[in-house]
Amino acid sequence: MERFFTLIKLALRNLGRQKRRTFISVSAVGFGLAIALFFLTLGDGIYAKLMEDAVRTNGGNFSFEHPDYRDAPAIDLFVSDVQTKRKQIANLPEVETTKLLVLGQGVIKTAHGATAVGIAGIEPGIEKTYSTVAEKITQGAYLEDTDKNAIVIGHLLAKRLKVKVGKKVVLSTNNQHGMLAEELFRVKGIFKLGADEADGYLVQIPIAQARAIFALDQNSATQLGVLLRDADDLDEVLQKAQKFTTNTATLRTWEETLPDLSNYIRTDRGSNQVFQGIMIIICLFTIFNTILMSALERTHEFSVQLALGTPLYMLKIQLVLEAFFLGFFGALFGFLVGGGLAWWVQVHGFDLRLVYEFEGELEVSGFVFDTIMRAKISKEVVLVLCGGVWLSTILMSLVPIQRLKNIPIAKVLR
């Protein structure tokens, strides 16, 4: 044990002896790690925010849908008995709220023309709190629970149909039995999400009206969306929710209901990881170089130690310890700098407008998002990055220690 302390002392002093070089390699790997940590956690924060906004506006972190709905969306593929299911799922402690959506297609008509629209029957009281549509009303107001025959439409649609707030429009569609249904609505609000697809296609009406025109009963909806307090609980809650599935209600995660966004996040995160990984590897080369150099230039010293009778394994441990501390300081440096930065951005946020120029809104796969980004530090990312750097540094020392046994002591000491 005491021998081990002496080895620690030797290792630390040897690092201290080449202060400049130790500093350079610690900061090189530390900066690499810091940058990777910062951008990966920022990425995670951005993805989490994208996801959060999207699931709140759409079908939730996961939803119940008719098993066949995903493949061929149609109004007659609905979840029945949603009220009981809703109560059951709302009882789970991880659930923040539930939302019902009736989703169908139709045609909107005015004196100036007609165009196809996606009709969303929503619960105004809930959407008002959670949906970005409610936040992005530019004219008029969003729907209320008490509203009847009120509709909110996107600004592009409004322009195309030349309608203003307060004007009348007709929605026409086929109900679940295939019969034609028409209903008169008054435009209550116009929203501008910034995404052309939504602004020119989506309309929202109170769910009661939607049920009426599609001939659905009070106990039916296209989606029963579930919003979680913490998105990370998804897998856990999915397991619990499994028992509430029926032959008209199957579970769909947000990744299934929002495949474009999910793909975007997956590929973007993937390329971010590859990029940061490459950078870390480059920085690790600096440290590898340091480890090799410092071993190579001390051949004489090692020979002295071996001549004095130091067991080879102790010399090996000494070198591994040097790498251990070098890696530790590098990881600590990276953790403090990168983690600190990320933490700041997690708490205070960071406006992407400072870095990128946007025309209008920030749009990703048809969804519009806030430009204020927050990092999301997770144990996993911190552990994998810092631990990975630390461990790789230690592993690097295995190269020079292989050479120790081949040192021609007598020749070196001549």
Added chain:
Amino acid sequence: MTANTTTIIETRAACKFFGEGESLVKAVNDVDLRIETGEFTAIAGPSGSGKSTLLNIISGLDHVTSGKIFMNGAEVTQYTDKELANLRLKHIGFVFQNFNLLPVLTAYENAEYILMLRGMPENERRDKVMAVLDKLGIADKAKNFPSQLSGGQQQRVAIARAIAANPTVVLADEPTANLDSKTAASLVEMMAELNEKEGITFLFSSHDPRILDCSKRVLVLTDGAISDDQKNN
């Protein structure tokens, strides 16, 4: 085996050759040698005569080309590298020409190094090391690093390191070659005194005539072979 209780080193027809063919160098050529406990023996001879090589094969830092070497009756030429390391740790004290202290350790820690490797408890080590440093007149330098010491002081620390662990023999390869003559003389005096008073066996190489005068026995090497073996007094 002729395990004489007092014979600590024995070489039999020990040879160490370097290179081959045209460039073959017979650095040590057919050396038969016995060193007994309590000796204070110098290996003399001009540069290149094989002094270092002879010491190196005795300590197992280098392998013989042929012949046998015994330490305390055991044939060390059969030893594995691990056993040789252990032999050096337990039985041999080293003093090098260029001191070879570990630069990151203080004088005290350098002197303590071998005791630490041997696993001696801290308090015993402290007493032992301080006693030795004191004996060598460098107790006040205990906390200094080698770079803060003069050559003579460094070599005393090296001697302290070599003798602190009570080795069977101290091997010293030209221990005074890097010291001025005055420092060299006092260092040799000190080694002689340690030999006299503590009975520590010394085998060292040197070609400094003044130092050879202090030696009880002088082996003269010429082209790797022992050409003379004089016993003084």
